Amino acid sequence: MTEKVINPDENTIFVGNKPPMSYVLAVVTQFNGGSDEVVIKARGRAISRAVDTAEIVRNRFVQNAKVKDIKIGTENITNEEGRNSNVSSIEISSCNNKEKSLVKNRYNDFAIMSKTNKQ
């Protein structure tokens, strides 16, 4: 077995204005690809969608997924007109406890979806 180089950015899902299920799919795909931990990030109004994403993943698809840590913060953003404004941000770290095998059956259906989507 070759050792896998872990790139932390690969495990990060940025939540924006798409429907929550797009991000749910991205998170489940990450877990399915062998990631132990996925970080869901969002800013401003997308914060509530990030929480939705984490909750849908945990309740419907990866039942061993646990919220490991949640951080909130403030980011300074310069808009198109050159003005600075503060925007809140969230980082939800979700980890997958793989010991229970029950999960796999649950998210195999989703894995097929994600593979189809990639092509």
Added chain:
Amino acid sequence: MTEKVINPDENTIFVGNKPPMSYVLAVVTQFNGGSDEVVIKARGRAISRAVDTAEIVRNRFVQNAKVKDIKIGTENITNEEGRNSNVSSIEISSCNNKEKSLVKNRYNDFAIMSKTNKQ
């Protein structure tokens, strides 16, 4: 000194659709009234406003305030038509480290505002 009976509900601020500053004022008033911990709760789209509230309190008014714990969850709600739907929720526990006295000056201005508001 008489012992104060702590009612956990009194320290909870429910964030809804008002402007964030309304909730900031409520949180600062709680801290100013002697609470060591304030819980900011919200559901659905108000979640991002709850994060804004916690961040504005910490950055502008109570600089010793620290986010102690953040919980996310899902609540089942029955709407007017009798349908069930799931909605995400957040609970941000913010605590005030009173050891540093620097804070008081900062939020005395706000305390005056809040007293005026109560009358």
